[in-house]
Amino acid sequence: MSVATASPDDPHAVGxxxxxxxxxxxxxxxxxxxxxxxxFLVSDIIMFAxxxxxxxxxxxxxxxxxxxxxLFDLQTTAVETGCLLLSSFTCGxxxxxxxxxxxxxFQAMMAATFVLGAAFIAIEVHELAxxxxxxxxxxxxxxxSALFALVGCHGVHVTAGLLWLLTMMAQVYAKxxxxxxxxxxxxxxxxWHALDIIWVAxxxxxxxxxxxx
Amino acid sequence: MSDEAPAPAAxxxxxxxxxxxxxxxxxxTVGLAMAVILTAVSFYIVHSPxxxxxxxxxxxVVLAIAQMGVHLIFFLHLSTGPDSANTVLALAxxxxxxxxxxxxxxxxxxxxNANMPxxxxxxxxxx
Numbered sequence: 001m002s003v004a005t006a007s008p009d010d011p012h013a014v015g016x017x018x019x020x021x022x023x024x025x026x027x028x029x030x031x032x033x034x035x036x037x038x039x040f041l042v043s044d045i046i047m048f049a050x051x052x053x054x055x056x057x058x059x060x061x062x063x064x065x066x067x068x069x070x071l072f073d074l075q076t077t078a079v080e081t082g083c084l085l086l087s088s089f090t091c092g093x094x095x096x097x098x099x100x101x102x103x104x105x106f107q108a109m110m111a112a113t114f115v116l117g118a119a120f121i122a123i124e125v126h127e128l129a130x131x132x133x134x135x136x137x138x139x140x141x142x143x144x145s146a147l148f149a150l151v152g153c154h155g156v157h158v159t160a161g162l163l164w165l166l167t168m169m170a171q172v173y174a175k176x177x178x179x180x181x182x183x184x185x186x187x188x189x190x191x192w193h194a195l196d197i198i199w200v201a202x203x204x205x206x207x208x209x210x211x212x213x
Numbered sequence: 214m215s216d217e218a219p220a221p222a223a224x225x226x227x228x229x230x231x232x233x234x235x236x237x238x239x240x241x242t243v244g245l246a247m248a249v250i251l252t253a254v255s256f257y258i259v260h261s262p263x264x265x266x267x268x269x270x271x272x273x274v275v276l277a278i279a280q281m282g283v284h285l286i287f288f289l290h291l292s293t294g295p296d297s298a299n300t301v302l303a304l305a306x307x308x309x310x311x312x313x314x315x316x317x318x319x320x321x322x323x324x325x326n327a328n329m330p331x332x333x334x335x336x337x338x339x340x
Contacts, residue, residue, distance in 0.1 A: 035299060035300065035303075038300055038303055038304075039303055042303050042304060042306070042307035043307075045307050045311060046307055046310045046311060046314065049310065049311035049314045049315055050314055052315055053314050053315045053317075053318035053319070054318070056315060056318070056319055057318055057319060057322045074256060074259065077256075078252075078256055081252055081256075082252075085245065085248055085249065085252065086245075088245075088248075088284070088288055089241055089242075089244075089245045092241035092244075092288060093238070093241065096234055096237045096238060096241075099237075100234055190289065193284060193288040193289050194289075196284060196288070197281050197284045197285070200277050200280050200281055200284065201277060201281070203255075204255060204273050204274065204276070204277035205274075205277070208255055208256070208259050208273050209269075209270045209273055209274075211259060212259045212260070212269045212270060212273070
């Protein structure tokens, strides 16, 4: 591409052209922190892959008990999906508010995200409790064990995300948009959007295909 | 990298953080609209007579992959730019492992099931 000569943009003459961030050498701490958290998210996705694989293998093993078609109510799933999708959007709005250092907008959007996420968890717990009440708890069949493990694992992640969300609201309130707080907000938004992506796989593979088959 | 954006306090912010608030809000809104449309189509075609019934699961999988792409681009700001190269590579590796775990489990378990003798025969062998 270009001749490898030392320049202010390229002090080690590695010839990758002008840099777009930092000043050569090591990337900024924000990029490193974001990348490190991304690696964690990828490993988390791989863990979910194991749960998805378990569910896929056991989805037919109902042991004479109810199948997904008997249990799933797609309206509930649609409301859950709407809650989580909207919360991803308000999470994005909170990110923008943080970038322009608007405390009021940030807190409002984070509060909206919390309400939507909490609504998601409440509906999910109600749904799973309903399964247990109808004698379709995780002890009924291998299919239900795998279902409760997969859906429950995602639910635990969302719950942890909600606690983290409250922590971020408190930290921004107490310490304002300091650089380290901004990095934590970045990690939290990555986490929240990743959970929404996992939910897309979950509602499609478990709920939609489960009630179509 | 636009110059007219207000200088951010943190060093090394990405491209998306330097555009104006309106442009950023628009990006998330477009992403939300596309995700809502894809989700609505997914929920519609489950019991729709429009689609050949055995083709519905494959259609749902395609819609889900499209929606994940929308989330990655509009919410997680993944791009083909050099800033995203490492991120995309890490994600691609994760997807490879995900594929190996899921497809490998299904393949191995289906093979075991196919080669397993009927239950009565197992009981007879254990006597």
